[in-house]
Amino acid sequence: MSQLAVNLPGLQLKNPIMPASGCFGFGREYSQFYDLSTLGSIMIKATTVEPRFGNPTPRVAETTAGMLNAIGLQNPGLKKVINEELAWLDQFDVPIIANVAGSLEEDYIEVAREISKVSNVHALELNISCPNVKTGGIAFGTIPEVAKELTKRVKEVSSVPVYVKLSPNVSNIVEMAKAVEAGGADGLTMINTLIGMRLDLKTGKPVLANNTGGLSGPAIKPVAIRMIYEVSQHVNIPIIGMGGVQSAEDVIEFFYAGASAVAVGTANFVDPLVCPKIIEQLPVLLNELGFDHISECTGRSWKKNEKLAYHRA
Amino acid sequence: MSQLAVNLPGLQLKNPIMPASGCFGFGREYSQFYDLSTLGSIMIKATTVEPRFGNPTPRVAETTAGMLNAIGLQNPGLKKVINEELAWLDQFDVPIIANVAGSLEEDYIEVAREISKVSNVHALELNISCPNVKTGGIAFGTIPEVAKELTKRVKEVSSVPVYVKLSPNVSNIVEMAKAVEAGGADGLTMINTLIGMRLDLKTGKPVLANNTGGLSGPAIKPVAIRMIYEVSQHVNIPIIGMGGVQSAEDVIEFFYAGASAVAVGTANFVDPLVCPKIIEQLPVLLNELGFDHISECTGRSWKKNEKLAYHRA
């Protein structure tokens, strides 16, 4: 049995490493660099009912040890994602986590119902950081009741387990996590980006056409670790952690905090081979640290018992 | 008239640069490196009614482009701060902003009343990120009503203008800012640290004895810029900006976002001379950028008019 195999709701993963949504498209580009079947899973780009062009450019800006993005959920729409992207991905031996987005509850429900029927989609990731048109643009993910209700409705129609992706831009992340757990979430993914901004020294204006954008990369790692540490002690569903992961050491830190799998976002842009490199290094690092299996690391920062066989595959 | 002089409630500053609270003690150490009278102001370390030892060590940890601290408001208590520290600071030609902290509303009120009477204290900075003992440790600064009420009570007893220091760990920073403005705040200072955490690779345990700590440094700058940008468009009181400032360029970016003065925290640890260096470089940079006065930069990211003489001294 592999040291890296991990079992999560809907997901029997050969390893706990996967590219984060929006940082890997639908995998085509990275398949030039390595066999996508080496990945534990792939979180595909956010899918909406209709195709979207997204925001005007510039859409990215660099910050110290991080980047801002305001892509604006550009995607070819539900139909094309199913017929072209997911169909193409089917050649690989890798379960897909489909990131679901929308502006209305109904949008989420439609995408969730349809995309969850596709055979290689093993789980959904509800992107609740999107602005909710009905509440004047306040993100679904910042009001516990709204997030809970959305989760419930999506759960009703989904054929696969539903993971809810938490936004870090909240006063109380534990309350949000509990709300979506109560709504029936099978797991959590966290964290999405922090809201940030850069201004151009010469013009004084925002660098991003959208003004603000989502901050990702190593800069946000301590915030991600803190939130996973807090949430994992208060929910009974597993967490897929993310936010600034660049190395096998980072992965272990996320596990210690309470994660059961880890997604890699921004680092793919820096090193297209980062995911397979981490997968290769993990067993070496686990041996150095004295762990038989990676799941022994989960929650080690707060758990009393030394050895745990939590969700060993 | 200097290009850098700035007038804010209670504060006639020869320049808008000041060390941030907790990153400069009471100035004694840095007075070995330069004349403190070169500074626009000094935000002294948080003062509580009684002396505090603070948290167990380790109290600091490094993160990528940032640091975590959990000092725990160590300070010699109101009496000594007044009799020893503020008295010592009186030899310098520099207005002091006194950072006020506590665990109960009454604590804040007592410190505010007494410390605001001291002649070189020209303004207070209410540190509302402290855990509120009455609400089970939820920070004063995360519930608008609580923050508003605290501001109001402190305003009633303070002999000098009151600036409220906003915590970034909230879902809606604009709502918080408006609440304290409604409570009578004369100005805002922002941002305090984000809550973050690091775990030790070998032990799996938190690096900080306090588990979590406040994240500061360049990593958080985009979050600070974003929050100041949003808040400055919705309040009518000036903002002293902070969060990751290291250079004159950073200072201008904070002004563009909407700040009227800027505090430097973590960077003092990296370069003890950072404040006087920035003060020296600012006029050069302003000339390069074509500004007659630094106040023309305030809010440039969102203001329509090109030239502004907002609060020119």
Add this chain to the structure above:
Amino acid sequence: MIRNEECIVLSNQEIAHNIFELTLKGELVQQMNEPGQFVHLKVSDSVDPLLRRPISIAKIDQATDMFTMIFRAEGNGTKLLAQKRVGDVVDVLGPLGNGFPVEEAKAGSTALLVGGGIGVPPLYELSLRLKMRNVNVIHVLGFATKDAVFYEEKFAELGDTYIVTVDGTHGEKGFVTDVIAEQNLSFETLYTCGPTPMLRALEAAYPEKNVYLSLEERMGCGIGACFACVCRTQEDPTGYTYKKVCTDGPVFKGGEVLI
């Protein structure tokens, strides 16, 4: 095929004010087929700066595995790149994107190559290749000021070369478009790279010609995965059709995308 390789610095010299000519050696040169493609460079081992920097390929020498770039040291990343010394390694991802189609200019015909500032470099390899195919090349190269001019003689060796500076301190004064009009230059194919306003003016001025423009956009991945660098098409200016500068471009045919 795109490769990711640690290339070795063979030379790095300041050839004009803040303009550096950097030559690297690496096997990925064998993959470079077109002028106008670019590479994505990691300029430091640390997270500062975090992202790669896109830089055009200015000269390709497959016989010796060498390629040359010309860049302006301006921000954090390019300033660090300017400090690289002979023997240092640079992490290169490339070659990326689609370059200038040389086959679009027929032997014996005339191609006008118009460059603006730091858009000039990719035109050099293009000119070399056109010349090899017996295409007559004319260069109009615009710069801000005299200090910023580079490669004047190198281009002059290949064909007529007009230098234009905004402040008139060298060559003609004004913009490249002025000079093309004044000199009454005639040509069949136009290849250009430079600031967007220049590209826009050229596209508008020569709607009947065969025009190829190289675009710039802020990039994340550089390989088509992140959707940072998209632009709209002229056919569908408000819909959801798009092109990615990093993979569909950076060179587009005139009339193809909205610039």
Add this chain to the structure above:
Amino acid sequence: MIRNEECIVLSNQEIAHNIFELTLKGELVQQMNEPGQFVHLKVSDSVDPLLRRPISIAKIDQATDMFTMIFRAEGNGTKLLAQKRVGDVVDVLGPLGNGFPVEEAKAGSTALLVGGGIGVPPLYELSLRLKMRNVNVIHVLGFATKDAVFYEEKFAELGDTYIVTVDGTHGEKGFVTDVIAEQNLSFETLYTCGPTPMLRALEAAYPEKNVYLSLEERMGCGIGACFACVCRTQEDPTGYTYKKVCTDGPVFKGGEVLI
């Protein structure tokens, strides 16, 4: 007086496994008065790593403005420091803190210097100075294993030197405290630097002696401003009395602070 200076690397060599000896030149050497003080180093121009690193001064040569440090390349910062080449500059803040009081050991008396691992370096300058004052010095130096041992001969030149390794691969096997007891070493003053458990054991073992211990703590500013590095005093173990390792220490008298 504390100074902040860009010092120049004169040499940087690996003298044991992952242990480097780094010699810098700078005018701030004139300010170094005591063995056991430390400097706070910025190891990179970038924000990664952001904070300075505290490293003890192991040897001072005021005649030539040179000083030497010995450090273990372990984390991000010290690994970068290990890569510094001759001629590079290192941003040094120092000298910082209060060192070992040499005057506490009388001429003709015996001082026992006990070091553990990377706590050994500051004892070298201390031993040199004690020796100059005609104090008889005995060294007990503990290391994890043979590969990690350094400066054995240099210490041996100054006085009796016992090497102890945890795994027994070199010198005696065990802990420094075992060796002091076994060898029945007699001394008037004890100076020590190393891991906290070692300091604790020594303080407990020799309550009647004149003991000086050098402490380590995570630091922010290194100059007393941030309150990162405080420890409690033995007199007031639960109150709000405190000492700062960076300015009151790093050397404390036995019985002074809680370790």
